Amino acid sequence: MPKSIPALFLLTILTGFLEAKPNLVIILADDLGYGDIGAFGQKTLKTPWLDKMASEGMRLTQFYAGCTVCAPSRSVLMTGKHMGHTIVRGNSSEPIILQPGTTTLASLLKTAGYATGCVGKWGIGTPDNLTNPNDVGFDHFYGYINMWHAHNCFPEYLIRDGKVEKLDNVVADKWKPFQDPKSPMGGRGVAIKRAQYAPDLFVTDSLAFIRESQQEGKPFFLYYALNLPHANNEGGQNGMEAPSNAPFDTENWPEPEKGFAAVIKKVDGYAGQVMELLRELGIEKKTLVLFTSDNGPHREGGHSPEFFNSNGQYRGIKRDLYEGGIRVPTIAWWPGTIEAGSQSPHQWYFGDIMATAAELSSQPIPCGLNSDSFLGTLKGSPPANEWERKSPLYWEFYEGNNGQAVRFGKWKAIRRPMFTGKIELFDISVDEEEAHDVSKENPGLVDQAVSLMQTNHVPDPNWKPKATRKK
Numbered sequence: 353m354p355k356s357i358p359a360l361f362l363l364t365i366l367t368g369f370l371e372a373k374p375n376l377v378i379i380l381a382d383d384l385g386y387g388d389i390g391a392f393g394q395k396t397l398k399t400p401w402l403d404k405m406a407s408e409g410m411r412l413t414q415f416y417a418g419c420t421v422c423a424p425s426r427s428v429l430m431t432g433k434h435m436g437h438t439i440v441r442g443n444s445s446e447p448i449i450l451q452p453g454t455t456t457l458a459s460l461l462k463t464a465g466y467a468t469g470c471v472g473k474w475g476i477g478t479p480d481n482l483t484n485p486n487d488v489g490f491d492h493f494y495g496y497i498n499m500w501h502a503h504n505c506f507p508e509y510l511i512r513d514g515k516v517e518k519l520d521n522v523v524a525d526k527w528k529p530f531q532d533p534k535s536p537m538g539g540r541g542v543a544i545k546r547a548q549y550a551p552d553l554f555v556t557d558s559l560a561f562i563r564e565s566q567q568e569g570k571p572f573f574l575y576y577a578l579n580l581p582h583a584n585n586e587g588g589q590n591g592m593e594a595p596s597n598a599p600f601d602t603e604n605w606p607e608p609e610k611g612f613a614a615v616i617k618k619v620d621g622y623a624g625q626v627m628e629l630l631r632e633l634g635i636e637k638k639t640l641v642l643f644t645s646d647n648g649p650h651r652e653g654g655h656s657p658e659f660f661n662s663n664g665q666y667r668g669i670k671r672d673l674y675e676g677g678i679r680v681p682t683i684a685w686w687p688g689t690i691e692a693g694s695q696s697p698h699q700w701y702f703g704d705i706m707a708t709a710a711e712l713s714s715q716p717i718p719c720g721l722n723s724d725s726f727l728g729t730l731k732g733s734p735p736a737n738e739w740e741r742k743s744p745l746y747w748e749f750y751e752g753n754n755g756q757a758v759r760f761g762k763w764k765a766i767r768r769p770m771f772t773g774k775i776e777l778f779d780i781s782v783d784e785e786e787a788h789d790v791s792k793e794n795p796g797l798v799d800q801a802v803s804l805m806q807t808n809h810v811p812d813p814n815w816k817p818k819a820t821r822k823k
Contacts, residue, residue: 373464373571373713374686375639377562377626378705380429380575381619382422382473382502382582384681385649385657387664388616392681396660397616401624402683405643409685410730411695416759417647418702420670420677420749423499425646425702426476426577430456430488432706432721435748436808440477441815442750443499445536448814449477450488455718457709458489461573464713467491469561472554472577475499478536483514494557495550495577500530501539502579503586505593506546509533510553520547527586542587549595551580551615555622559629566633571713578622581615583653591653594618608654627685637688640712640730642705645680648672667786673747673757673766674786684730696729698738699759701745722746739781746808754817758804765791765801770817771809775801 386392389399391406418428419435427440430450435441439450450456458468469492470485477484478498485493494512496502506521508531516533523531527541558576565572583591592611599617600610623643630636649662650670657669668674682700684690707723708730710716717723722743728734745759748770755768762781767773775798777791791798 384645385662412682415682416701432723506543589654
């Protein structure tokens with residue numbers, strides 16, 4: 353046996369080690385309801401690619417978003433900390449953001465040797481710089497920094513790695529004051545010239561990132577964050593933006609619902625393109641794909657969530673802490689590892705992706721998280737106790753009808769307004785629709801819920817219920 357190992361042999365070992373780490377792709381829809389895709393009960397709209405993903409993978413049927421609106425939900429996803437601990441706890445025009453040095457999914461996986469890319473809607477707070485995703489671990493970013501900018505699917509510009517990239521779209525003159533990329537409301541508007549559809553650009557860039565990472569021989573993490581089916585709120589009742597309403601033009605539906613159907617078809621097709629590329633490159637068995645949504649369905653842009661039964665059987669929509677506002681359709685796809693057609697009824701949420709990614713990449717789980725790994729579940733070894741979790745499930749919401757919610761075992765409690773309101777208590781094991789408040793019959797459980805809400809909330813001077821928050 354030689355005393356020194358040849359450099360080429362060492363390189364071969366190192367390359368094999370890197371390739372042994374599975375790739376991770378997160379496809380995040382924006383305001384997609386639990387009942388908006390076929391695999392989770394949608395009867396009218398067809399989503400063949402997502403249904404195929406579910407039939408070849410696992411449906412996670414009790415999977416929760418980080419919050420009931422986008423910015424805080426994405427903050428929970430990126431930090432692995434629930435709403436009582438995470439940095440960005442609401443949609444705000446103030447520059448409250450993930451700071452450089454914050455441990456994120458991207459920084460964790462970058463440390464593990466992954467190429468890291470974020471494409472689409474960042475929207476975690478309102479950064480006053482254009483490099484925020486890059487500053488917290490992403491090698492590559494292309495898309496919208498500002499959440500309000502992401503309303504417009506035909507923007508005048510996008511951001512690529514901290515630099516403004518002009519597009520051929522033109523917004524109406526009334527929106528010109530909002531076109532400064534660094535302003536709190538930068539990029540808002542409605543296009544009068546629609547030449548380039550941002551979601552189409554995003555799927556192209558995502559596929560290019562996958563190809564380039566594969567060519568470099570590194571494991572990769574792609575956070576593909578769509579801005580669909582979110583509406584362009586600035587467009588009012590015409591806010592469901594698609595290049596066309598085909599093939600739904602002739603349906604006897606209101607125009608906004610034709611637009612909604614068109615963007616759901618787009619979301620489905622984009623997921624299909626990712627699946628097909630992974631198969632083309634022969635890396636589908638080395639790649640975990642998670643498809644989910646940042647919160648429940650919206651009532652914006654002229655869309656009615658009741659029209660297609662977007663929240664399924666659940667009560668509430670976006671901005672509610674009832675199940676319809678936070679329980680989201682989630683699929684895990686990893687051919688050869690995940691049993692085809694399987695499902696997990698266990699309680700998981702956005703914050704759990706951090707611990708899962710750490711285990712996936714053989715990294716220690718960072719300290720101070722609210723995160724349980726579900727990698728064992730994906731590999732066929734679910735928790736022995738259906739209701740048990742190590743870390744808490746806790747939510748806060750700071751807008752309008754503000755509130756708190758907590759899951760503990762089969763029980764879920766909601767308090768509105770937060771900190772002072774009456775507790776509603778539901779037994780989710782028999783009442784997923786949250787139709788029967790059983791708080792009066794269970795004073796001990798109410799006390800337990802109040803205690804959990806108190807212990808899981810760490811005060812932050814930046815976040816107070818809207819009515820009392822400093823301007």
